[in-house]
Amino acid sequence: MKAVLLIGNFSGSLRPLTLSQPLPLLRFCNRSLIFHQLQALKDAGISQVVICHPNKEVPADWTAAIEQLSGELGLKLVCSQETEPAGTAGALKHAEALVTDDGTNDAPFIVVNADVLCSYPLRDLLLAHLKRGREGTLLTTRSEEPSEYGVVVVDERTGGITHFVDRPETFVSDRINCGVYVFSPAIFERIRASSRVSMNELLPAMAKAEQLNSMLLSGYWVKLTSTRSYMGAVASHLEIARYLAPASLAESTPDFTVTGNVMVHPSATIGKGCVVGPAVVIGPNCRVAEGVRLESCTLLEGAAVASHAIIRESVLGLGSSIGRWCFVNGSVLGEAVEVCEALLLNGATVLPQKQLERNIRSPEIVI
The missing domain is CATH 2.160.10.10 (Hexapeptide repeat proteins)
Incomplete structure (x- = not known):
């Protein structure tokens, strides 16, 4: 099974820390951020990860770091470099051939944003996707500040997403998009080739077509938008380690x-x-x-x-x-x-x- 890791840019918003190290390689709890994400994907049964990133911003030590992570984790890591910024959905379209083996692989795949850390219930998310049979399934969480994110309105009986609104100006719901997905390859037909398209443009259309499902996260979640969010994520991760890896x-x-x-x-x-x-x-x-x-x-x-x-x-x-x-x-x-x-x-x-x-x-x- 395959997964996609979406890297919007290498500098991110954690400056000045990312002035010296690209965001995916920044240390978090004594491991690079990307290590935590790749480890979660491996634990979910993933064997190959396609890493989407901009071509013009590749750090000098990036290739060596990817090779080291591939050997350490036993994962096949393939980079998909965008010639021009394509947006989060556009980057996914750019990697279509790698994800689908040139159209011969119709298995669902996991997508994770590189600036997100959470408890990663990826196996449960995959099962929820297979059960509902829709084109996409979003991991969601509740937020006290939903207007800062993509907000979803969910049919509580079915888990289906009826509306998706990016950064609403008025209250719509307290459930937000976690930036972790499972998609079926049919999603590629919805994304225009050679154009800049974000997930926040793609997902509302999927919700309108009743092709978007959800699963509510019960563990911690953080989007790394600032050094303060980074520090908050450290505390949550260490608390989990107290129970899962006390040594x-x-x-x-x-x-x-x-x-x-x-x-x-x-x-x-x-x-x-x-x-x-x-x-x-x-x-x-x-x-x-x-x-x-x-x-x-x-x-x-x-x-x-x-x-x-x-x-x-x-x-x-x-x-x-x-x-x-x-x-x-x-x-x-x-x-x-x-x-x-x-x-x-x-x-x-x-x-x-x-x-x-x-x-x-x-x-x-x-x-």
């Missing part, structure tokens, strides 16, 4: 204390007297000195925190460093940012390769 979480030692869910890479070092957690991820080759307090934060590879610093609700980029006695709150640091000793950072967003020698007391972007 992946750290425990207290005689030298430091762990509170709540914490993930520490084996190559990282943590000094004496530290208190770490909850919702903390410490990446490869990170160095945390003595007396540090870490809470609701992620340290990406090579980040360093000097003694007696406090880091809360923040992300430290690749190779960034925090000086002694610093207090960093609600901030995001790009790659190789150096924060000097005894500074306050409150709501700072710092682009890569910067050295901070002053306090930032209110939200500010440092360019």
